[in-house]
């Protein structure tokens with residue numbers, strides 16, 4: 001792609017946009033969003049780097065159009081910026097008025113395999129990026145409260161080699177979702193994601209000793225990355 005003439009790259013980009021638009025507006029996608037919101041009423045806002053590799057809907061298998069992204073170089077934000085502050089307060093206000101809570105994911109990104117695949121916005125200094133997200137969390141708490149009853153700020157690392165989130169809690173606690181995914185191999189076979197793209201229709205733990213094949217249901221395949229919905 002990078003070696004093609006500029007016009008062909010532009011055509012490819014417009015074609016990709018058309019395919020995304022067609023998929024997003026399809027009945028299947030519309031119903032998937034409605035169903036997801038009915039099952040998970042909390043809203044999700046994500047502050048992140050403008051790097052196109054950071055695609056939270058893909059990483060979390062969330063239908064596109066659910067997560068509201070805020071992007072900037074390096075994931076650098078200051079909630080004191082007039083337009084950003086107003087936009088965030090407005091977005092939270094609309095959700096809360098509907099009786100919903102809000103998860104604010106504040107992210108930085110890095111590569112486990114090579115620091116140079118990390119965030120150029122922070123000159124590949126992951127610790128500096130992490131410290132910046134902690135500062136944003138403090139700003140969110142200053143605006144929306146420290147009790148987290150309605151607005152819950154969550155600092156997350158995004159490891160781009162595996163598209164895996166690292167969730168940071170208080171007192172240096174962290175949950176590496178890449179490791180959690182690996183642990184699935186210890187589960188009964190029908191607990192794991194089917195290699196053919198299916199997912200179990202029910203918790204199989206009670207039938208783990210069964211010799212019958214697990215029942216699978218078609219699972220929505222991840223779509224091509226879309227930074228607009230990331």
Ligand SMILES: [Zn+2]
Pocket residue numbers: 049050051073074075109118119120121122
């Ligand atoms: Zn970055």
